[in-house]
Amino acid sequence: MSTPQTIAVIGAGLMGHGLAQVFGSAGHPVRVYDAQPAALASLHERIAANLESLGRPDDFRHLVSAHGEIADAVAGAGVVLEAAPEKLALKQQIFARLVELAAPEALLASNTSVIPISEIAAGLPTAGRILGTHWWNPPFLVPLVEVVGTAQTSPATIEAMLALLTAVGKTPVHVKKDVPGFVGNRLQHALWREAIAIVAAGIADAETVDTVVKASFGRRLAVLGPLENADLVGTDLTLDIHNAVLSHLDRTPGPSPYLEALVAEGRLGMKSGQGFRAWTGETAAALRRRVFDYLKAYKG
Numbered sequence: 001m002s003t004p005q006t007i008a009v010i011g012a013g014l015m016g017h018g019l020a021q022v023f024g025s026a027g028h029p030v031r032v033y034d035a036q037p038a039a040l041a042s043l044h045e046r047i048a049a050n051l052e053s054l055g056r057p058d059d060f061r062h063l064v065s066a067h068g069e070i071a072d073a074v075a076g077a078g079v080v081l082e083a084a085p086e087k088l089a090l091k092q093q094i095f096a097r098l099v100e101l102a103a104p105e106a107l108l109a110s111n112t113s114v115i116p117i118s119e120i121a122a123g124l125p126t127a128g129r130i131l132g133t134h135w136w137n138p139p140f141l142v143p144l145v146e147v148v149g150t151a152q153t154s155p156a157t158i159e160a161m162l163a164l165l166t167a168v169g170k171t172p173v174h175v176k177k178d179v180p181g182f183v184g185n186r187l188q189h190a191l192w193r194e195a196i197a198i199v200a201a202g203i204a205d206a207e208t209v210d211t212v213v214k215a216s217f218g219r220r221l222a223v224l225g226p227l228e229n230a231d232l233v234g235t236d237l238t239l240d241i242h243n244a245v246l247s248h249l250d251r252t253p254g255p256s257p258y259l260e261a262l263v264a265e266g267r268l269g270m271k272s273g274q275g276f277r278a279w280t281g282e283t284a285a286a287l288r289r290r291v292f293d294y295l296k297a298y299k300g
């Protein structure tokens with residue numbers, strides 16, 4: 001375990017409460033701020049429910065505190081993790097406050113999914129300590145954290161964050177360029193774009209696309225990365241396949257019109273009962289449970 005240092009979490013939503021759980025369970029004091037009192041009021045309850053599902057004791061409750069003022073959460077923190085909504089202007093405002101309020105040596109990290117960190121840090125002084133830490137949901141079960149530096153982020157900032165994340169049991173990786181989507185979401189959404197295009201073109205329905213992924217290369221993905229796989233089959237075979245197929249893949253520069261139509265029609269997925277596929281409360285809950293149980297078993 002690393003030496004305990006105070007961690008501030010900005011935003012106590014889906015990701016923020018999970019981040020508080022990761023650091024609290026590793027013995028770090030965590031101070032959480034949210035603009036919504038309801039999010040703070042339910043913070044401990046949500047962490048306790050996660051721990052119960054994991055069959056783990058709630059023995060670090062005293063380390064996690066909720067604060068209605070950002071200055072109180074940030075006071076004395078060595079690391080600040082921002083997990084507020086994915087809106088650039090909001091994140092810029094929050095980081096401007098963090099630069100003012102946090103100790104000069106504190107690391108300031110955003111959990112943005114796809115926004116370049118340099119856009120969030122634009123124009124701020126002491127940008128050397130600002131970086132991205134892109135976690136995956138649920139952060140206490142998915143090991144990866146992408147650590148993203150801008151052209152201004154200091155090497156010491158990156159090193160300190162990699163060391164901290166390793167010490168709390170995560171699998172951090174250093175993403176060397178601050179590009180939209182970093183690595184994980186670029187790969188994930190390249191796959192989703194093609195999946196949507198296949199449905200839109202009538203090649204297969206949504207259920208079939210999901211079955212193809214889950215019952216074929218999806219089975220291997222957790223133990224065989226795409227580039228290991230290319231080496232396994234041979235780069236020569238990979239080149240032959242790319243010569244035959246790449247020019248047929250979807251290259252629409254923006255979101256698919258099929259996706260835009262779903263949203264316009266209110267087919268928003270599980271929350272509206274219909275998206276690419278049809279959902280009831282029960283089938284949606286069962287799927288969420290399957291994912292949680294799988295991740296829990298995989299974590300060991």
Ligand SMILES: NC(=O)c1ccc[n+]([C@@H]2O[C@H](COP(=O)([O-])OP(=O)(O)OC[C@H]3O[C@@H](n4cnc5c(N)ncnc54)[C@H](O)[C@@H]3O)[C@@H](O)[C@H]2O)c1
Binds near residue numbers: 012035084137
């Ligand atoms: N949900 C995911 O799977 C996931 C995965 C990785 C990264 N992210 C990123 O993490 C961030 C948070 O996502 P989430 O899913 O936890 O969102 P969320 O909506 O569940 O939580 C956001 C929280 O921020 C609070 N908030 C709103 N304005 C605020 C402000 N000015 N200051 C402090 N808190 C404020 C909200 O009240 C809410 O509790 C986003 O940038 C998102 O893109 C999400």
